[in-house]
Amino acid sequence: MASGLSGSTIKSWFQYRCERKTRYETMDPAELAAVPVAKDNRENRWAILGVDFEERVVQRLSQEKVVLRPPKGDKEGLREGLAAEFLRGRGNADYAAQLKLKPRLRPAWLGNNLELRRSFADLVCRTTVRGKANFRIIDVKATRSARAFHKMQVAFYALLLDAVINENAIVGEIDPEGEIWRIPDDGDAEGDRWQVESFAIEPYKRLVREFCANTLSEIASKPVRPGQDETFFHVYFKCEQCAYLPHCIQAVDRDRPAYLRDVSAVPGLSHEAKRTLISMGGKTVAQLAEMGAGIGRMDGAGWSLSRRAETLIARAQAMRDDKVAPGSESHTFLMPPRTDAALYLAADQDPVDDGLVTLGYLYVRGDITRQLIKVLPTADRKAEANALVEIFSQLISDLREIDAHNASLPGGPSNPASIFSHIFVYEAAEGVGLQNAVKRHLDDPRVRHGLLDMVRLFPPDEIVPEPEFRGMQHLPATALRSVIEQLFALPVTVSYDLRQVSDALQRNGFIGNAYSPNDLFHRPFSSLLSIDVSRALREGRPGCPTIDQIESDVAARLQATHAAAEWLRSEHRRRIQAGERAMLRLNKQPFRMQATFDPLAVADLDMLRAFELLENRSGLLETMIKLAQPTRVRREAGRAIGPMRLLNVYKYARSVVIFLSAPPDALDDEIAAGAFGLILSNGEPEYVLEPRMWPQISCELLDPKPNDTTNLRRVRVFRPNFESAVFQEMMRRIGEEGWFLDRSFVDLNTAKADNFISFLAQSGAA
């Protein structure tokens, strides 16, 4: 039987890049059932939302324009007669909805083993351009941003309509632009308004044609029958939305022995790395666990495997042995060893309303524990602002208390009664969600005031660097998941989510209680609140967990995050006692609020200033977190070049040019000549995690000269910087070997914007 192709298969290929999913979607359901392939046939929440949103949008459009539509509830698309009239330019309709796109003849770009299924364009807009009918293809999506895979689907419809037009000798053409009508930035999925995202359709058409002619034909020829399934698959976090997950997840089930468990169970493995491993005989977790790190250096290892082999093998071994084992890094600069007062935050996001659904805070200082959790059953922005203010007010008040305590101690930071505090989230995504929520409410003076305090958690810019005081006290928050991933190999499947991580820690006897959600909250690869729960809550659907149950779930996650942080600190102490190297090395000082920012008033211009400050501080924090990664990780991610050898130094009147020899694997790095914010050092935290030092170690990467060898790097340093005590001391310490070029944070806008805003404010006052 020939395989069938529809627009949704095109979209899902470009969304998931999964050969198996594509093959299954082209098969007849009866063939799949015979294999058998387990499928979750419940209607996907996104799909229901999409249909409802499209209906409302088309309904509203038809009040303003002439829209041809199929009868309500009719799944057969627009009647053929009406569609033909529309395409031939007859009648006064501006739009046709649910236009069936099925050419009679096989298009040239479609492989012989494929048949076209029925496809319907959501909307086609008809206009007349230079006397000819012009058809613009529109897809309506209940999404906040149009992604490439949405555009591929529109391009596929354009190809089909092109074929229909040609075979019916219709005088008309496809508009070179396609459109996605999506949820507006200032609207919600329950509304009937839309925002248009236009795009040039030709590049997407080319990719779809290539895919259909080559890759898809190959995929469609893969045998899938009872006892035989030759499709390539890789279970990863995106699978959570796939209807075939009940089938594929069996291959990575923790109850399967490691010698039978598919290698895609190993967290962090990419599609590309899995393909390579299979070709090297590493099909299962046990087989990967037996391999040596040398696989990363073998011919054809590929980018991903060559850079992560050691980490992946350690993870496979941890899974095979069901043991928490040391990872590829022995220490981290992302978390401090001492935290007397820990402040934990949790935040869940509803992707449809683009807002917070929950916000949780747990404060633990010795015996003192405070917890505050807010659940938001509606998308009301005012309620979101209130929740933010309530939670942050409590957090700021706790920090102020610590600040006052530390300020009152004689002897300053060296007083042993000083309190060290730190903020934790489990997932970095929670921090991003909070930051976006703050941005949404900058027009609220209460949020701006809180923001000022949050910004003051960072050290002031203008502190004079003191060489003997190089405490890295800049990171006010830690995403625990990154710390655990960096330091340990855990027996967890596909992802390092809190449920699996805390369960592994509990099984190994490291913590008392794991986060163990009931079925309502259980997700395969994440512990954040699922879209099913947040939509059920907001739409008041039966079977939705109660607000109390959601609060308990957030509380359980905060407790498990606290338990994991405590375990990390105790493991750090254990290693120190055993004479090993320190594991947690973010060397913070006792907490003090910085006092260099003027209070923000409530005028409109202050809102702009607040926005700039927030952007600046979050950009700086993001950079610092990346720079806190080990040099190996930064180099592998293309964010650093090194270790380099110093070849020569040429002094000129105003600058100094340093010749360095880079290692061969630096050739595909992302740091190019002319990049902003480059710093030259030994790559160690004492330099790269010290923003006050950056101006003195800043440099410029020059374009190579025609006869330069591929590993030569010419770096220009401003001569006064080169001659400064800091640079000379660094030269002395590094010597010839071990130079690194890193990207620091440069913000070209904030100072200018701040000056301009001040100028506007003064002009307004004058």
Ligand code: SF4
């Ligand atoms: S669950 Fe994942 S691996 Fe399986 S078919 Fe779906 S996308 Fe592919």
